[in-house]
Amino acid sequence: MSPRNRRILFSLAVLVWAGIMLYFHGSGRIARYLAPDFRPLVLLGGLGLAVLGLFNLLTAGQDADCGHDHCGPDDGHDHESSDLPPLVAFLLMVLPISLSVAWTRDEFSAASLSRKGLYDSPAELSATLLSNLPPLTRELIAERYPATPDGYHPLSLIELFFATGDREMQGVLEGLKVETEGRWMEERDNNPDGTRKRLYRLFLTCCIADSRAIPIILEYDKTPPEYGENDWVKVAGTMHFQLENGGIQPVLHVRRTLAADPPYEESFLRKNHLLPR
Numbered sequence: 586m587s588p589r590n591r592r593i594l595f596s597l598a599v600l601v602w603a604g605i606m607l608y609f610h611g612s613g614r615i616a617r618y619l620a621p622d623f624r625p626l627v628l629l630g631g632l633g634l635a636v637l638g639l640f641n642l643l644t645a646g647q648d649a650d651c652g653h654d655h656c657g658p659d660d661g662h663d664h665e666s667s668d669l670p671p672l673v674a675f676l677l678m679v680l681p682i683s684l685s686v687a688w689t690r691d692e693f694s695a696a697s698l699s700r701k702g703l704y705d706s707p708a709e710l711s712a713t714l715l716s717n718l719p720p721l722t723r724e725l726i727a728e729r730y731p732a733t734p735d736g737y738h739p740l741s742l743i744e745l746f747f748a749t750g751d752r753e754m755q756g757v758l759e760g761l762k763v764e765t766e767g768r769w770m771e772e773r774d775n776n777p778d779g780t781r782k783r784l785y786r787l788f789l790t791c792c793i794a795d796s797r798a799i800p801i802i803l804e805y806d807k808t809p810p811e812y813g814e815n816d817w818v819k820v821a822g823t824m825h826f827q828l829e830n831g832g833i834q835p836v837l838h839v840r841r842t843l844a845a846d847p848p849y850e851e852s853f854l855r856k857n858h859l860l861p862r
Contacts, residue, residue: 591671592645598678599638605686606631617691617851618793692815693787693798695770703785703798704774721754726761735841737764737821742786745824746799749833755826763837764821765801766845769812772802775829780805784820784837787851801835810842819845 586594609615610628619627669677693701721744730738740758742765748754765784772781785800787793803809803820812818822839 586671589646592641594671594675595678596638596642596645598675599634599641601679602682603631603634603638605682606634608686614691616849620789620791623791692768695814698770698785698798701787701796701798703770703783703800721748721757723757723761726757732762733764733821735821737762737841739764741765742767742784742801743788743799745801745835745837749826749835755833758824759826761824762821763824764819764841765837766817766819766848767801769816769818770800770814779808782809784818801837804836804838809839812842812844817845817847819843 606627609618610624610631615624615627695703726738726740730740732738738761740763745758745763745765748758767784767786770783770785772783775781782803782805783800784803785798787796788799789796803822819842820837820839821841822837825836825838826833827836828834
């Protein structure tokens with residue numbers, strides 16, 4: 586392949602990467618992968634790659650001085666050749682990321698979530714991150730979380746989960762009628778009668794790679810309703826903290842379950858205020 590065609594091919598590869606980065610930012614899909622502080626870097630990186638790719642594409646046919654003398658017109662010294670065929674290099678740069686963008690569901694599978702703490706005991710994680718939560722009292726709940734017409738206080742799932750690491754918060758929430766939302770998942774532990782499901786959301790520090798699943802257990806009096814894995818639901822019931830398998834588990838005894846729309850920010854962010862000011 587001629588040097589000019591190689592330059593065109595690799596310029597196109599750079600433009601593909603630029604297009605993917607700009608697409609993720611412009612479409613809003615980036616919100617599922619990065620915290621807000623990091624999203625402008627994707628935009629700037631995509632614009633930078635676009636400028637680089639366009640410049641190289643427009644100048645692909647120009648000769649350039651390599652900066653040192655060659656032995657003569659028949660010198661075989663070539664700064665652009667490599668052991669890897671250009672077309673193979675192009676495919677290695679473009680094909681994996683293109684297929685990943687096309688095939689990803691922008692969400693974790695059950696197996697991936699299990700590695701991110703979906704079925705771990707909540708005590709250790711909740712105790713570690715409990716400092717992110719301001720004090721919670723029944724009075725504060727009544728003031729800032731007015732009950733729905735049927736008497737349920739809309740609390741975030743993260744507050745219900747982190748209460749397992751603090752006996753005072755457990756006392757505040759124990760027996761409280763609450764409403765919360767999250768993603769629907771099967772319950773694989775301590776579920777002999779098939780009356781349990783698991784509700785979770787992700788806790789994100791900077792990117793999806795460091796995320797952790799924040800779950801609670803849903804307990805039904807009979808067979809739970811049918812929803813797909815990772816579907817968003819809103820549930821209402823009575824909150825309890827039960828000793829199971831040697832640790833405290835947050836268990837919501839559900840009385841109402843409805844399908845829900847995904848929130849704009851699907852993940853909890855470290856800098857979020859968990860209680861409104």
